[in-house]
Amino acid sequence: MALTTQGRTRLARSGVLAGLILGAVFAAGPVLWMLSSSFKSNTEIFELPPRLITGSFSFDAYTAILTDSETLRFFFNSYLVAGAVTILTLLVAIHAAYAFSRFEFRGKRVLNVVIISVQAVPPITLLIPYFGLVVGLGLYNTYPGLILTYMVFTLPYAIIMMTGYLNTLPRELDEAVRVDGAGSLTALWRVLVPISVPGIVSVGIYTFMIAWNEYLFALTLTRTTEMRTVPIGIQLLMGQHSYEWNQIMAMSILGSIPVLILFLVLQRYFISGLTAGSVKS
């Protein structure tokens, strides 16, 4: 009756593996279909019965996208904007989160409430006054306009999450350094930031995704084709009368590959985060 330790481990492993495979079907199944559609012709996408791989398997949709200089420009813009937003958001948010996590100051609670709740205003209602503001500041149809806008949307999230991560770290860590004579900035950058890398990476990736996928403001705050981003490029394939299904799918996949690679490269930080000893004190 009693299982050996080894047997129990094996059972647990099969359980975990089964769960992982089940989850993977749920997570990746639709994306697999998307991938398959991107290689089909537009009629085959809707044929019955559906097939994963069809006779007319082709890279036409990809060729069409990769040979169009306008579309490549969309990719460039998206990377530039999303990259800048991620770096700037992280820099600003880490400091703000540090203040929220480690300091008491007048107005802290009010600020907290404000930062959290401003995100709740439906962006669509902000669109009109916001547009006027951006035009007034001379930021219309510029990269800085888009970058600052996205920062406004990503900062509250980043601050809340970073505060959450910093709160999981014992105060003794940085207190000790400060008491030691080092300044707060030193304590933050030398102690807290290095051990918060998993959190920073996850916030960074999400910030990147928000900026990468945003559509409404990207469309409204830019005017010329040279300033458009990938989501607008995808929307342009959804015409008034018809959709370029395979190109929509191909462009989405092309857009996601670099992000996926980025994630794969950065995910080692999830594993090499903290080691037990460095936290306990």
Next chain:
Amino acid sequence: MSTHRRMRNRVTLFTGIATTAVSIVALTGCGSGGSSGAEEAGGDVTIEFAQWWEPELPDGEFRALIDTFEEANPEITVDLVSGPYASTKEQLFAGAASGTMPDVVGLDGAWVSDFAEQGVIADLTPLLDEAGFDDSQLVSQVKVEDKTYMVPVVNFVYPMFTNDDLLSQAGVAAPPETRTEFADAAGKVSDLDGDASGWVLPLSLEAPNGVQNDVMSWAWASGGTMLKDGRPDLTNEDVTSAVDFIGGLWDDGVIAPGSFTMKEQDKVEEFTNGRVGMMIDSLAHINLIRETNPDLNFSISAVPAADDYSGERGIPYASWGIGVAENSEHKDAAAKLVSFLMSEETNSELSTMANAFPGNTESVPAFVEDDDLFKKAFDIYQAGYPANEFVGLPVAEELMRQLGAQLQSALDGQQSLSEALEKAQTEWEGEF
């Protein structure tokens, strides 16, 4: 030590503020450098033309057309601002609200009344006059309170498409001409083995134009109207009989599944893949259907009318319309561009590109001469009259959406069709 610390803290505070200030200044600084001024040296002007047409047309063709305009008018530069159709309206509103609406704007008939009422688009008549354009050449002008705010550049008419193979398999020899024949044909196609349905009815509330093209078209095709003295009249005989007819088709189960979230694009996919026998659709799709499914045998005919109706048939249409912004500083240049697009030659070219019918009475698109299907369509178009009563109505899209939601509720069995029309009538009256 404590002074030392206080110093450092103050330094942190100032550094924080200073960094932000400097970065914002830097960002705004290079920002303003990037935006282009409308005025250029030497009296030359740049006008912006916002539309969704360029991405809809074959690559580069629309730009080439505009290039010929610039060649003929070297003092004018045209900046094409192209966006997706689905968001064009929001774009124009954001622009109108902040006084940065592009000089020339592509318009849909459904938006005109709202833009005109808010005073953001200009009366075109005096402008075209000044530009020396004779407006008697125009097929139609969209007016609000007797002023012309939009000119349809090209029109997409919506005849009935029939899948001839499916129809003949079902034993239907010719495309139906009356409602009874249509219901009969739809029933026969649905009864075939396989998953084909007789008809397809897109009623999505996101893009509610199915209410205009696929529902109200039945009333218009029998010479009917949904208005009385310019006000809603949804409970009249014309609309009631059309809606009852559709309700009958629904109850017979001959309408393809998925209606309530289906959009125009989905409707075409269903037809192209041979899953519906008949649809009412834009001529703009002929080439698309041919390209995606070269084997499909299909033809077009007029939308069937009520059995006892023998008069002229109204044929629904959608337009690419054009208007000029009220706050434009270069209305004269804008009017020149409009006149150019409406001129006989350009208009022929543009309608050929778009597979649409011209907005200039004298223009003849090339496809009418060398394509049988288009020729047939042109005959239908000329035998009837263009009918789209939603054009120029206030909040036209919302009217479609309200009626669409009521119809959905009735088709779902939550109320009767006449209740649906009465409720929609009340909602519409509130909007006028």
Next chain:
Amino acid sequence: MSIRTFTAPDPETLVNGAQPPKKRRQLRRAGESYGFLAPTLILLLVLMIVPIVMVVGYSFQDNVILKSSSEFTGIANYVTVLTDPGFWKATGNTLYFCLISVAAHLVLGLTFAMLLNSRLISAPSRAFFRALYVLPWLFTAAVIAVLWRMLLSPNGIVNFLLDTDVEWLASPQLALGTVTFINIWAGYPFFMVSLLAGLQGIPQDLHEAASIDGASPVQRFWNVTIPQLRPIIVSLLLLDLIWTSQQFALIWLTTGGGPIDVTEMLSTYTYKLAFANYDFSLAATSAVLVLLLSMVLAVLYVRHQKARD
């Protein structure tokens, strides 16, 4: 990075270190924290608070934005919106949509994060599954909407595999559940990745100590993992509630708020007021009401934070 140097506290300073009077110390640290917050505050003030204040202003006027003749109308707009049954229907739908989505996001996200963190599986397999699991994250809402419309269409692959012909999105009975499901699919990676990062922060020896004390894996989960992750989970729940409540593109592009009004959310309701009726005053009013609802949430969150400290 020589963490050790810094983590070792100097006992001398700890004991004898000049402890300034409490009040002055707080003041000083306050100045410092404002410094850290300055970039955030300036940015949010200029680009967020200003437009929000404008929106709040609109909600007390009529004919705003496009007409020049707007007038102060007091709370008339609030009365109009709050007495509209459509608003309450949308509020109910939004609540359903949010609560189910957020709960499912948490359960799925945590489950997947734990599975992916399991040491029973080799590192390369974990990396492989991690990559698969983040996939839904990588696509913009418009693409997620067209993808699922395709999958769930009456002739789509889902019905084919299940051998059914259900109108998942077009049926008034199923549509709300279906859009919620799509949103669950699209949103769980946010929880998963954040929790995965959080799991790395739990010292291994806490688990080891619990094991030695004879705690079962289930007990370890409830007594070690959950309490350790609590600050992150609370932040995630709060953010996700707020974000889900304003999910617009996904709903708009799948159902447009239909069939009839079964998937009408506060976001689509507000959008229609603004861009279908062109009534920006009422749209602003509806937006302000959403803002007030979220402020309640935010206050609760801050209370929670304070209680925890």
